[in-house]
Amino acid sequence: xxxxxxxxxxxxxxxxxxxxxxxxxxxxxxxxxxxxxxxxxxxxxxxxxxxxxxxxxxxxxxxxxxxxxxxxxxxxxxxxxxxxxxxxxxxxxxxxxxxxxxxxxxxxxxxxxxxxxxxxxxxxxxxxxxxxxxxxxxxxxxxxxxxxxxxxxxxxxxxxxxxxxxxxxxxxxxxxxxxxxxxxxx
Amino acid sequence: xxxxxxxxxxxxxxxxxxxxxxxxxxxxxxxxxxxxxxxxxxxxxxxxxxxxxxxxxxxxxxxxxxxxxxxxxxxxxxxxxxxxxxxxxxxxxxxxxxxxxxxxxxxxx
Numbered sequence: 042x043x044x045x046x047x048x049x050x051x052x053x054x055x056x057x058x059x060x061x062x063x064x065x066x067x068x069x070x071x072x073x074x075x076x077x078x079x080x081x082x083x084x085x086x087x088x089x090x091x092x093x094x095x096x097x098x099x100x101x102x103x104x105x106x107x108x109x110x111x112x113x114x115x116x117x118x119x120x121x122x123x124x125x126x127x128x129x130x131x132x133x134x135x136x137x138x139x140x141x142x143x144x145x146x147x148x149x150x151x152x153x154x155x156x157x158x159x160x161x162x163x164x165x166x167x168x169x170x171x172x173x174x175x176x177x178x179x180x181x182x183x184x185x186x187x188x189x190x191x192x193x194x195x196x197x198x199x200x201x202x203x204x205x206x207x208x209x210x211x212x213x214x215x216x217x218x219x220x221x222x223x224x225x226x227x
Numbered sequence: 228x229x230x231x232x233x234x235x236x237x238x239x240x241x242x243x244x245x246x247x248x249x250x251x252x253x254x255x256x257x258x259x260x261x262x263x264x265x266x267x268x269x270x271x272x273x274x275x276x277x278x279x280x281x282x283x284x285x286x287x288x289x290x291x292x293x294x295x296x297x298x299x300x301x302x303x304x305x306x307x308x309x310x311x312x313x314x315x316x317x318x319x320x321x322x323x324x325x326x327x328x329x330x331x332x333x334x335x336x
Contacts, residue, residue, distance in 0.1 A: 042261040097284030098313060109288075112281050113261055 042113060044158025045077065045147075050166060051110035052079045052143055057171045059083030059141065063192075064167075068160065068180040074123070075147045075157070082140040085131035094127065114145055121151035161217035164189060165210055172205035178217075183227060187220040189213065228334045230293045230316045233272070236330060238320050239295075242302055245314035251292045254331050256324045260285050267291055272331060274324045276300050283315045292316065297324045 042048045049066060056064040061081035069076045086094065093099035097112040115125040123146040132139040147154055164178050168191060175195070180187040191204060194213070202209070231247035233239055241247075252270035257263045258277050267273050267289040274295045275282060283306065286294050293316035296302070301319055302310065310317050320327060 043259060047261070097281050098287075098309065109261070109264070109281070109284060112284070116260070116279060116281055 042117065042155065045075075045117065045155050046158035046160045046163040048110065048114045048117060048155075049077065049079065049160065050163045051108065052114060053163075053167055053176075054170075055108070055110060056081035056083050056141065057167075057174055059085070061140070061174060063175045063177060065177040066164070066179075067177075068157070070149070070180070070182045072183075073148060073150055075149050076144065077147070078142065078144045080140065080142045085139040085141055086129040087131060091127065091129050095125075111143070114143070117155050118145040118147055120153040121148040123147045161187075161214065161221060164217060165214050168213060169205045169210055172203045180221075180224065182224050185224050185226065187217060187224055189217060228331070230272075230318070232334075233293070233295075233331075234318055236334075238322055239318055240320070242296070242317040242319050243307060243310040243315060245311065245316055247316070249292045249316060251331065254328055255291070256328065264288055274327050276324075278302055278306065280306050280309055282306075283310050283313055286315050287313055293318055295320065295327055297322060297327060 053064050053066060056079060059081060061083035063082050065080040067078040094111050095115050097109055118125045125143065125145040127143045129141040130139050160180065164176065167176055175191045178189040194204060228251050229247065230244065230249050230251060233251065234241040234244065250270060251272045253268060254274065255263065255267040255271040256274045257266065258275050260277065260281050263273065264285045269290040271291045272293050272295055273286060273291040274297050276297050278296060278300050282294060296317065296319040299321045302317060
């Protein structure tokens with residue numbers, strides 16, 4: 042993808058489709074690397090699906106439930122000398138724990154590093170499209186950070202107000218923008 | 228021009244000819260796969276320097292006539308096998324994307 046923010050949108054959409062109640066999007070950045078983690082508490086994948094999920098034909102040949110998102114994210118990471126790891130757990134009789142975790146590392150000084158792009162807009166887009174699920178977002182650069190937690194907003198506003206109302210989205214967008222102004226100030 | 232006719236031009240060699248009689252209607256050049264997926268048209272000859280398995284998925288989704296690997300790029304054995312299995316035409320050449328485009332433009336006159 043042209044910007045990593047579009048990859049993030051694609052992967053997070055998978056989480057929502059997997060019935061996640063909370064999707065965490067975490068970017069940890071320093072001078073040389075970016076680590077992107079997308080962690081959800083959705084229904085998870087079987088080991089068989091997990092094995093095939095980075096094979097683009099596995100996903101295009103079946104009902105395209107997953108899409109090209111993971112293969113393209115893996116490629117974006119690997120072309121900077123980084124890597125992508127994915128783990129997933131389905132609920133079983135013994136354990137109620139379930140969900141999927143995708144972690145991609147990038148060497149951001151590599152020429153083929155895809156720029157992050159407008160991550161704040163991606164977060165707003167996700168909330169707009171899925172006002173009934175929760176998103177936690179964190180972007181850290183050295184000691185600085187940008188944070189957003191839809192559960193906190195919900196707590197303040199009360200459960201009956203949908204988060205995709207115009208004024209709320211506008212406020213979320215502004216609060217992210219304000220925090221981003223200071224992220225790279227060291 | 229068909230894909231087979233293209234491979235008969237000097238400097239072009241077939242890597243996988245799954246559907247040699249397929250007609251090339253137009254040309255698309257690009258390496259950013261997500262971008263190509265949205266822009267390449269059916270029956271295009273797609274010129275790229277990318278050679279991983281995702282290229283084949285994009286070629287299949289966009290239904291291009293063939294993939295032309297420019298500047299001497301080749302396929303790994305496992306990717307070549309996938310191209311055979313999925314029926315994706317792949318041609319390689321040492322020429323640049325610009326030189327390939329000129330040849331295709333001339334052939335279409």
